[in-house]
Amino acid sequence: MVHRLEPLVIRHTHRIPSPAGPAGEGDVAARQFDAALMSVGFKLSAELLRHLSGLSEGTVVDTAVRTLATVREMAGDHVRHNVYFVDFPANVPDTFDFWMRCIAEALDDSRTRAGTLEQLRSGVVDLLTLPSYGRYRHTYAEMLAAHDELIAAAGDRMTVLHLGGAPDDEVTALYLALAGSAAPLGEEVLEDLKVLAEHCADGPQPEAIPVRENRAVVNQARLKAGADLLLDTVTDVLRLACALSDGDVTLQEPTRLRGLSRPVRRALMAGLDAVVAAAPAKLADVPAHREAFKRLGERLHPHEYPDRPHAAEVFAVARGEQKARSFDSRVEELLRENDITGAAEVLKGAPGKLFRSLDRLLRTARTEAERDAVVAAAEQAAPAVSGRVVLSVREHLHNRAEESDARRVFVNRLSRAWVDHDDRAPVPPRQRERLVAALDAEIRRRLPDPGRLLVDPDVLDVALPLSGKATAAGLGVLPRGSLSPVDGELLRFFVYWKETEHTTDYDLSALMLGADYETVSWLSYTHLSAVDGEHSGDITEAPDGASEFINLRLGAVRGTFVVPQVNIFSGEGFEEVEESFFGFMLRDGEQQGRPFEPRTVRMKSELRGPGRVALPLAFLRGDDGRWRAKWLHLYLKGTPTSNRVEGNRVSVATLLRGIVEREQLTVRYLTELMAGGGAEVWDGTSIPDGPVTYIGLERPEGLHPDSRVITLGNLRDLVPA
Structure with a gap:
């Protein structure tokens, strides 16, 4: 196995592929490897330690070097986390006093004195013009010297690494698991699948690839390797074309298709021809993406392939020269005629669409007989619906409130979220209960016998991972909506970013809310210290990377909710910077150490979203006084510049209420x-x-x-x- 794939296996499985090397006396090197791992919160399993001890010292050292680099990055320890206030969290100054000190230093500097005086006369001083504001005033080594060594505690994270099988076997198993996933993968995991698919194109393949985006990535690798394509619909070919253009394989966003080489055009035309020849009814999928298919036709030059007449029909339908009535249009016509029973009967031919339409059908049905017909159609179609959709509908029905003042939370595939008033008519209770019982029975039927x-x-x-888009890549990250216990006295958030080419200022903040979601207080660069915690200081540029921290004493927190957030004040977005991630650490009250200690990291997630405000998770104090994390993975649109916690308090509180009051499966x-x-x-x-x-x-x-x-x-x- 190429060593470049080993980090993928470790990150996804916490297994180290069995190192290949001569036998030897590697016990000393193995114990040193284990000790080095423990310093960053990882540990070798007993089985893996024994295995490494029987290998040569050189093999163990090589394995240790590669593995340590991987796990340090997993925990966020691959970069240097400096802080503005050198002995943070101690001696963080009052915000106003700190600003006055920066102004005084600017007045003492002949280069900035005149400009600062002019600003003072106007009554407004721009902090960014003060030479001592927003830039590190000490080296990383000086910061380390200001802190005592961390004393290990029983509560420190210790992630065990296990012994894997042969390297090629581990890579193949990971590929099969990701490619055959029943739930969509997150963007970062989809990129990992792309790498694995190229390596495994000539090897074993999953029995089924139910997620279309996964199939597009696999087909891209198979096309490159000259293997047969895995195609089921004409849309599979369109997704593959988008993948080849580094576009959106979900087809939610338009992709500018690139020119294709003759071998690729030939392969795509052959795929389209075979799909339509086997099932002409699949031409009905073309109108849903008519414009995209027109653009694809411009790239494939179908007139050059007279031996592919069925493929040519795809583009004739896209241009409107041939009729292929879409499935959705037939359903919409029946609904316009108020034929609910007829619409449900037609939708049985597309079980997934039927399930996604259940709420609408039940709301618009006018009689008990129509509503019962809808439920009966769903019961008959249930065995043909994917498990992910069955579970999603089950969760939806559970949260389908009958009260007219309910809130409705919308989260799109890019993790951008908003809340609106839910003015839909309620789903009738009798049919809702009948559906819930039917879905429970269907899920129970599909689950394997677990034994003990x-x-x-x-x-x-x-929360069940019904979509990888409801989470983020990282260490200890849970799906959106999950609850996890928070055990510790000190909670410390951190954010790290490194700009690509433009000066970029990210601001870490924490909003404290009361039981009714009202603002209690906050910590940010505008409010550096409070009774419940401290901010490490504002860093306003990151050419070499920058970090900010917030330290909270959970016992002193005022309020019921703590919502950490990362605001983009200026510069590059989360998807534009070279690197950005967020995480939190937990420590016992007596633990000191550096601002960042990898073995106290409980969670570290990549920040990769379209908005200008990131909300990774929130912390909730329960009636029992214990704190729990509620995982969000959300992004607010924000404003192009100058996003601050003070400006989004209401929107964050509204969104949090909607998320907290919704129950996940x-x-x-x-x-x-x-x-x-x-x-x-x-x-x-x-x-x-x-x-x-x-x-x-x-x-x-x-x-x-x-x-x-x-x-x-x-x-x-x-x-x-």
């Missing part, structure tokens, strides 16, 4: 269906002798090798096909 089922209690409130729901209430909540103390099904945040050591293990890395496997 052990469940980590911390995973029960993790969680792992708890599936485990209860899977085991019929017989799941064992495992405390981790006694290792079972035989094989089990284990579901948890991380894989425990010592499980029987035939056990089925579901952790964060493969949580998507819980979603039935």
Whole structure:
């Protein structure tokens, strides 16, 4: 296996592919490797430590070098995290006093004195013009010297790395898992799949690739390798063309298609021809993307392929020269005629569309007989609907409030969110309950027999990963809507960014809200310290990378909610900077250490979204006084410049209320269906002798090798096909 693929395996599975090398006395190097890992919050499993100890020292050292680089990046320790106030969180000054000091220093500087005096006369001083504001005033080494060494605590994160199989086997297994995922992958994971697909194009393939975006990425790799394409619809060919142009394979955004080489044109025309020849009715998919197919025709030159008459029909339909009535148009015509029963009957031919239309059909039906007909159609079609859609509709029905003042949360595929008043008529209770029962039965039917089922209690409130777009790449990241416990006395957020070419200023802030979502206080560059915490100081440019931190004493926090956010004040967006990520650490009250300590990092996620304000997660204080994290992965549009926590308090509070009051389907729901209430909540103390099904945040050591293990890395496997 090429070593460049090893980091993908480690990141996704927390397994190190079994190193290939001569036997030897590698025990000393293996123990040193383990100690180095522990300094950044990772550890070798007992099995992996034994295996490495039997290899040559050189093999162990080579493995250690590669692995340490990977895990340090996973935890955010691959960069230098400096702070503006050298001994943060100690001695953070009062905001006004700090600003006055910066002004005084500007007046003492002959280069800036005149300009500063002019600003003072006008009554407004631009902080960015003050030479001592927003730029590091000490080196990274000087900052380290100002802090005591971190004393290890029992609560520090320790992520165990396990022994994997042969390198090629590990890569193939990861490829099959990602390509065959029943849920869409996030953007970063889709990029990983692209790399894996190129390596595995000539090897084993998944039995099915249910997600169309995954299929487009796999086909791109197969096309490059000269392998047969995996095509089921004409839209698969359009998605592949978008992938070849580095465009949007979801077809939600228009792609500027590039010119294609003759071999590629020949392959795409052959694919289109075969699909239409096998099922002419699939021409009905063309009108939904008419303009995109016209552009594709301009790139494929179909007139050059007279031997592909069926492919030519695709472009004739796109140009309107041939009729191919779309499925949606037939349904819409029946709905305009108020023929709800007829529409439901037609939709049975497209079970996924039927399920996505259930709410509308039930709301617009005028009689009990029509509503019952809709439910009956759904019950008949359920076995043909993907598990992800069944679960999504089940969650939707659970949250379908009957009250007229309900809020409706909208989150698009780019993680941009907004809230609106829900003025839809309610779904009739009787049909809703009947549908819920039918969907529960259908999901239960699809779930495998788990045998003995052990469940980590911390995973029960993790939301089901119905879409990879509802999460972000990183360490310890949970799907949107998940709840996870927060155990520690000190909570510390961090953000890191490195600009690409333009001066870029990101601002880390934390908004504290009361039980009714009213503003209690905040921490930001405009409010550096409060009774509950401190801000590390504003950094306004990042040519070499920059970090900001917020330190919170959870016992002193005023309010019920804490919402950290990253505001773009100026410069490059989250998708334009060279690198940007957010995370949080937890420490015991007595732990000191540097501002950033990798083994205290509980979560680190990439910031890659279209808005100018990022909301990675929020923290909620429960009635029991304990804090929990509510995972958001959301972006607000914000303004082009000067985004500040003070300016988005209302929108953040409104959005948070909508998210908190919505209930997600969680792992708890599936485990209860899977085991019929017989799941064992495992405390981790006694290792079972035989094989089990284990579901948890991380894989425990010592499980029987035939056990089925579901952790964060493969949580998507819980979603039935």
